[in-house]
Amino acid sequence: MSDWESASTARVLPPARPRKLAKVPFVELADGRLQGVVSSGSDIERVYVSSIAAGSYEFACSTNNNRPCGGARGSFCNHIHALITESVLQYGVDRVARYLRVEGTDLDAPALHSLMLASRPSQADSAAAAQVFSRFLRHLAYVELPPTTSPLPELQWFPPTRSVV
């Protein structure tokens, strides 16, 4: 057994990387999709819920009120573009590419974008939007959960990382 396999504090997930949240407050690799929420540039009440499926790159973009995004007709809109860029900042290009099953060398966010577009992905309906939006709300709810000064010995299994905001 290697040291990693026999270490209680083996690192499984790479540390999150800092990024600015103003434009894209939420990005995640979950449910077989790169998905997230992009704030509207014009209306503070509106957000766009965008996603790309792993493997097929089937994409969707709609508002939180379930109106389709005007830019995402037949091709990736600016929201999806921003989603890819920010996911690469948060997770690193390798992890995003592996999750979406994009193959290539010397990848970066623009390369991911054009490689996926080159396969002429189809547009999905907005069925996933409600789920992605509720996951965003669940994520936001963490801001408001109460802290505690009772010790959590289980967090000894989760050592810190040196990443800086």
Next chain:
Amino acid sequence: MRADLLSDPLDGVGEALAAVAALDQALTTGLLRPQPAQAAGLAALADAVSASPLGSKVAEAADKAAAGAAGEEHFLFLAAARIALFGSVHDALVARVDQATGRTRQEWTVPPADPGQAENLVLAARSWLADVARAGWQGIDHDLVSGAEPVISALLPHPRLRRLAALLDGFAAELAASCPGSALDRIPARRWGDLWSRALLLTVPGATDAPTSTVSGRLLPLGVDLHEHATAAQAQVHAVLEPVGGTPFLVRASVSAPKPDTIIGAGIWQVLRPHMSLLTAVSEGRSVELTDMPITAEGDLLWQDEHARLGEPADPFVTARVVLPTASTPPTAPLDRHPVRIAVPVFLEGYAAEQTEDVLTFAIGGSPVGVDTDRVPAGPLTPEAVAGSNACIGLLRWDAGAFRVQPLAVETTARKKTVALHAGAWAGGAVDKVGVKAEKAATDAATVLRERAGRLLRK
């Protein structure tokens, strides 16, 4: 510190860990349809605890599991056996640490808690953990792992269930990122076995009950240890308490909170800071006067700001040199005895730092001890500073078969002057240039999330 004692082999530890590895192997392939090799592993586990009070229950559980017929209760006993084995390893390790530090350890005298009725919330967690054991690490998929989400969401708002919630949240995130398990080329079997068994144990009613008393006296901080996963963080201050009319002993004070995964670095201190004035005291190098502060038998202060008053300046290096050698160590609660829990404050000086590739060691009296600079959070205490240091306050830890020192603070010499650098320098608020920039970025991120939460969450 007698560093030479730390590398001496410990009797029985290898055998205990082999029995643990046998169970971990069974958990890797899953217990839905166990093969003969897994049955043998389960038998080895049962054999290892046969002479303990758990013996007959674990033997029965191992039989059921080997037949692919284990229920939740049986998984619970397999987990208990694994934890008991680590308890024995823990005890052997701390006995060795006490020899090396020359410190005395107090006896555990608290009677076991009266088990109450398990809540439905906790039973839902237990049921998910049983499903995970049946699937095995190689059998995990998105459907199975996402089953933890509603359970975690329901647990998180209750501070009394936070231990289980924070653990499951971190564990499920690792499993989710590792799906499908069939495609994994390596598996952190020890780690996931630890997390799985701990989580199961925390579903037992009364497992987290900790009777408290109160304490008054002068608190002298040594440093801050930080723990974090994507959606939780905890700061733990290690300190010596000089109780009124008593002899000094080691204590901890903790503050933790769930957080969104985009709050990291300085942002974590911003989340924790408002809830424990001690973090400010640590950054300012001050002592704290405690009056009737609640404390557990393990030496964990249950911090409440109204029982604390900022005191005189107190240099942690003076505390480490003068008071630490006279301090005793409170015992560890029986169920918390695990090597990962070992974090013993030590003071080191007169060592020779040696860097070979990315491994740093301190040779103390000729005996090398590894230095875990990877565990130091972002701040002025850099791996380079540790490598060039003359004195170090650290936490002695053990993992993967070896003791290591995690630096909490070091003294280095710059322009013929001694300079102290602390891991928790940013805890109370950063004042250095890099830190101020990090604070600004973190404030921006938190502002966006609060604004979005305020606007969208209550619709």
